[in-house]
Amino acid sequence: MSEDSLLGHALVRLDEAATHLNIDPDVIEKLKYARETTQVRLMIRMDDGSRKSFLAWRCRYDDTRGPTKGGIRFHPEATVDEVETLAFWMTFKCAVMNLPYGGGKGAVQVDPRKLSKAELERLSRAYIQAFARIIGPDRDIPAPDVYTNSMIMGWMADEYAQIVGQAEPAVITGKPIALGGSLGRGDATARGGYYLVRHLAEDLGLGKTLRVAIQGFGNAGQHVARLLAADGHKIVAVSDSEGAVRSEAGLHVDMLLDAKNGGHSVITTAGQGGHEILPAGDLVGVDCDLLVPAALENMVDAKNAASVKAKLVLELANGPVTAEADEILAKKGVVILPDILANAGGVTVSYFEWVQNRQGYYWTEEEIHDRLRKIMEREGRAIWNVSITKGVTVRTAAYVHALGRLAEAIEAHGTQSFFTS
Ligand code: GLU
Helix, strand or coil, rough: CCCCCHHHHHHHHHHHHHHHCCCCCHHHCCCCCCCEEEEEEEEEEECCCCCEEEEEEEEEEECCCEEEEEEEECCCCCCCCHHHHHHHHHHHHHCCCCCEEEEEEEECCCCCHHHHHHHHHHHHHHHHHHHHCCCCCCCCEECCCCCHHHHHHHHHHHHCCCCCCCCHHHHCCCCHHHHCEEEEEEEEEEHHHHHHHHCCCCCCCCCCEEEEEEECHHHHHHHHHHHHHHHHEEEEEEECCCCCCEECCCCHHHHHHHHHCCCCCCCHHCCCCCCHHHHHHHHCCCCCCCEEEEECCCCCCCCCCCCCCCCEEECCCCEEHHHHHHHHHHCCCCCEEEHHHCHHHHHHHHHHHHHHHHCCCCCHHHHHHHHHHHHHHHHHHHHHHHHHCCCHHHHHHHHHHHHHHHHHHHHHHCCCCCCCC
């Protein structure tokens, strides 16, 4: 694998974690490669009668701890390398939370904002037609990710049900409530991160009122802004793909949410309520206590890491901080709550959805919140303790914590059985 690939960079964290554990090198070798990645070309009919084709993938990275689990991303720059890296992170994320899952991920190389709703539905159905034999409630369970949502999961669940001839809600999570979705799945990614920060606030030496900058204002960014603002924290800057806004006095979160709900960028609020335009590239270096990257990979890198003023980074996106940036931030004393822990609330409530689908009995929103909070606090605390006792970053501690569980499962399967089951 090329050193320069995204997966190559991600594996640096695995090697680092391995130095803190005494495990069979075969285990590390197994975790360095995706078990199975399938590429297809999806062809759909456009509204004007023409045909268009899109590259699509599904990767089942490792299924030692259970069926593979992970979202499907619709993005114009999606690549096979990115899908495999995201699936690698899912493997570790599920192990961090002790969910009975391995890691997977899917993507379609498409800009969904350029498709009509009907075209988007045909594309979503085409994805399931192509991958119906790969996914399954005990095999591989997709969910939403960047630019996919519950509506798309609903179409996909429906297509799968038509193919197998019966309702099979547990094949996909993040569905609309009407199709067996779980209460509390909508804001679960942000809520998990919020519970984590709240639980570790004292250990992290955080003040009562945090000044927060959020990069990316999609599902995770919007909900974390709402949750933190409701607790009295000040959201001082946010950005989306069009640009950024800031306000020293605190942005009006309702105004930002209204803009997004109306299909507009956060920058359309500039000029109202003290919101000022900020060059999007400046967001990472905004003066704040807490920086929340909630967009895509590699947003904090060797070039802008030195400009970070926050004392704490909560990674709601997957892979937002590069390995080089990690080192720069560690030297500055910035604590990072890493993606495989910080954003694991989403997949955790996906797990609750799958459990509810299989048992046919549904929990209240309060029960979901409570179960999520307990798991975030339990695993967050365990990882924090590893970080203190081993004197390593929270990221390394999270990898060590997950790797221990993965190694135990791989060894229990028998190391002679690699890739053959
Ligand atoms: N796409 C989310 C993630 O990266 C959720 C995955 C899931 O719910 O399976 O964690």
